[in-house]
Amino acid sequence: MSLPTATHPAMADAIRVLAMDAVQQANSGHPGAPMGMADIAEALWPRNLRHNPADPAWANRDRFVLSNGHGSMLIYALLHLSGYDLPIDELKQFRQLHSKTPGHPEVGITPGVETTTGPLGQGLANAVGMALAESLLAAEFNKPGHAIVDHHTYAFVGDGCLMEGISHEACSLAGTLKLSKLVVLYDDNGISIDGEVEHWFGDDTATRFEGYGWNVIRGVDGHDSDAVDAAIKAARAQAAKPTLIVCRTIIGKGSPAMAGTHAVHGAPLGIDEIAATRAALGWSHEPFLIPQDIYDAWDAREAGGQAQAQWQAAFDAYAAQYPAEAAEFQRRMRGELPAGFADQLQAYVQATADKGETVATRKASQFAITALAGLLPELLGGSADLTGSNYTDWKGVAPVRANPAGGVGFGRHINYGVREFGMAAVMNGIALHGGYLPFGGTFLTFSDYSRNAIRMAALMKQRVVHVFTHDSIGLGEDGPTHQSIEHAASLRLIPNLSVWRPCDTVETAVAWGAAVSRPASLGMAVHDGGPTALLLSRQNLPFVPRDAATLAAVARGGYVLRDADGARAVILATGSEVALALAAQEALAKEGIAVRVVSMPSTDVFDRQDADWKRAVLPPGLPRVAVEAGVTAFWHKYVGLEGAVVGIDRYGESAPAGALFKFFGLTADKVAEAVKQVL
Numbered sequence: 001m002s003l004p005t006a007t008h009p010a011m012a013d014a015i016r017v018l019a020m021d022a023v024q025q026a027n028s029g030h031p032g033a034p035m036g037m038a039d040i041a042e043a044l045w046p047r048n049l050r051h052n053p054a055d056p057a058w059a060n061r062d063r064f065v066l067s068n069g070h071g072s073m074l075i076y077a078l079l080h081l082s083g084y085d086l087p088i089d090e091l092k093q094f095r096q097l098h099s100k101t102p103g104h105p106e107v108g109i110t111p112g113v114e115t116t117t118g119p120l121g122q123g124l125a126n127a128v129g130m131a132l133a134e135s136l137l138a139a140e141f142n143k144p145g146h147a148i149v150d151h152h153t154y155a156f157v158g159d160g161c162l163m164e165g166i167s168h169e170a171c172s173l174a175g176t177l178k179l180s181k182l183v184v185l186y187d188d189n190g191i192s193i194d195g196e197v198e199h200w201f202g203d204d205t206a207t208r209f210e211g212y213g214w215n216v217i218r219g220v221d222g223h224d225s226d227a228v229d230a231a232i233k234a235a236r237a238q239a240a241k242p243t244l245i246v247c248r249t250i251i252g253k254g255s256p257a258m259a260g261t262h263a264v265h266g267a268p269l270g271i272d273e274i275a276a277t278r279a280a281l282g283w284s285h286e287p288f289l290i291p292q293d294i295y296d297a298w299d300a301r302e303a304g305g306q307a308q309a310q311w312q313a314a315f316d317a318y319a320a321q322y323p324a325e326a327a328e329f330q331r332r333m334r335g336e337l338p339a340g341f342a343d344q345l346q347a348y349v350q351a352t353a354d355k356g357e358t359v360a361t362r363k364a365s366q367f368a369i370t371a372l373a374g375l376l377p378e379l380l381g382g383s384a385d386l387t388g389s390n391y392t393d394w395k396g397v398a399p400v401r402a403n404p405a406g407g408v409g410f411g412r413h414i415n416y417g418v419r420e421f422g423m424a425a426v427m428n429g430i431a432l433h434g435g436y437l438p439f440g441g442t443f444l445t446f447s448d449y450s451r452n453a454i455r456m457a458a459l460m461k462q463r464v465v466h467v468f469t470h471d472s473i474g475l476g477e478d479g480p481t482h483q484s485i486e487h488a489a490s491l492r493l494i495p496n497l498s499v500w501r502p503c504d505t506v507e508t509a510v511a512w513g514a515a516v517s518r519p520a521s522l523g524m525a526v527h528d529g530g531p532t533a534l535l536l537s538r539q540n541l542p543f544v545p546r547d548a549a550t551l552a553a554v555a556r557g558g559y560v561l562r563d564a565d566g567a568r569a570v571i572l573a574t575g576s577e578v579a580l581a582l583a584a585q586e587a588l589a590k591e592g593i594a595v596r597v598v599s600m601p602s603t604d605v606f607d608r609q610d611a612d613w614k615r616a617v618l619p620p621g622l623p624r625v626a627v628e629a630g631v632t633a634f635w636h637k638y639v640g641l642e643g644a645v646v647g648i649d650r651y652g653e654s655a656p657a658g659a660l661f662k663f664f665g666l667t668a669d670k671v672a673e674a675v676k677q678v679l
């Protein structure tokens, strides 16, 4: 690109001063990474990134992820300078309440921010998910001569991202799947918070990535933007492998006293050093004043508008020839479910109720997946190497596999390998990219491995579904390492995460329906969506017949499953313990004690019901007993301090499931006893 009058170094210096001045003004933040990566950014954004500041939601834009999210002033400066709707006043409000420039980049708050980053390493895994979504969509929708899906995904990473274990999980998968349109630029500055990383991070990172099957471009001078530009172009010129560009940089470059030291990582430079930096850079302008020639050189609006218009023309040609595919692509990228889906879902739930099968809820989940996969072409499954246990596949589904020449062939089931955290963060990237509704499975106990990515999905309100099977001591012989105790309760503490622990095929069908029907959140259009965790049994659970009203009530998250005239107490239960509650109800009835059984497959969905519903299900004044094969503390929210909870407050044991339920007192007798105690 030919530049007006501003030089490349001056363009990069604009980032440096914006970063150091905004951090100074906020009296908090991280100037080191933006100052150190300014030249790399100047090589990528104006010279290589295809994006349109006027339409941050353009489907075929290149994706950009700042995985080292602490360097947030870098992306804010880039968005501002490139012409996004991020005025200079927002940069002056860096890190202030309700500004568009929060401490770490957050999707949905700042136009042009593709994902929320800050937990190091996860942005990189999100980028892998975005690149995977791009490659899959291209395989699904592109036609000869019509490459309507054809963009790159770029990520900036620091030492921290590459020290994090998730970088191994995600990048190993990216290499195996030959995600060649993924280009990662490594800020190899030798510094992290504690100082010089050589003392705790001595890896040969380049060789490590070559081992993953990446194309590695070593030894690039990260302050020579022409060299970085050439490396990016070399990466784009090959279609076989993802690329890591190792850019040797100086953290805080430009600051005479602090560059190259950890002092500049996460603290303001101070006014004296800022003055010295201005002098050293030859930058005479006041804080937040950028000369017009520099704005002109950065302005991406015209080029972006042209790039999008060109793509639109290509898309229109595609739509003329393939109208159904084009409409489907647009629907999918908007994250909307197909017309008529709600009715089809209802019919599926009804059919499930009519069949009345007794199976494990993991199996019921596979039934639901099979039905939904036929209705929702966007459904994209997978498992962290437990497909045959999680039942996340369906008959005839093709696995996603790398093409020998690069990229992936089309499939709808991803073998994520034994990488729970990577899977969860890759799924977030897939959802953020748009076009697919990802779900993935593992054992519930290993949700801890995925946990921060589940939290990030919840924070970002992303529609992803976690299939967590083997949800309690009911898995039996594998023992306490595999038996979930605290997991259901702790997942329920994550805001925006919807958690379901269904008791039979019907509740499982409703749970799946609720999960896929949460609104999608793409780009700035973040509404009340979010992820879902389905907690499913390994063991068979008896089908519970319901009348029409009871069937309709399942979607409320908590409902009266089996009432009794003159009920004197309520038993609440979830999942495998609903059968115990029903058995206790019967036993108590024989003794003349009438109790109501409430099934509570989703406490968060129940909590969102109106007060009348909640009072009708759990009448104030009726004593309550909760039963769940896990920690008891959570349930006092519903039973109060006067109520009783039958649960397990220690780790499990290795034994057949039947013996374990008995040993831990998860029996109908014990539940009945607890009811008598609260009467």
Ligand SMILES: Cc1ncc(C[n+]2csc(CCOP(=O)(O)OP(=O)(O)O)c2C)c(N)n1
Residues within 6 Å of the ligand: 032, 033, 068, 070, 118, 119, 120, 121, 157, 158, 159, 160, 161, 187, 189, 191, 192, 193, 251, 265
């Ligand atoms: C998962 C996670 N752990 C810890 C932190 C806190 N933290 C923020 S930046 C940083 C050091 C990162 O080093 P590097 O990526 O090299 O950044 P640089 O100092 O070079 O800007 C740490 C530990 C974090 N943000 N995320």
Ligand SMILES: [Mg+2]
Residues within 6 Å of the ligand: 158, 159, 160, 187, 188, 189, 190, 191, 192
């Ligand atoms: Mg570093």
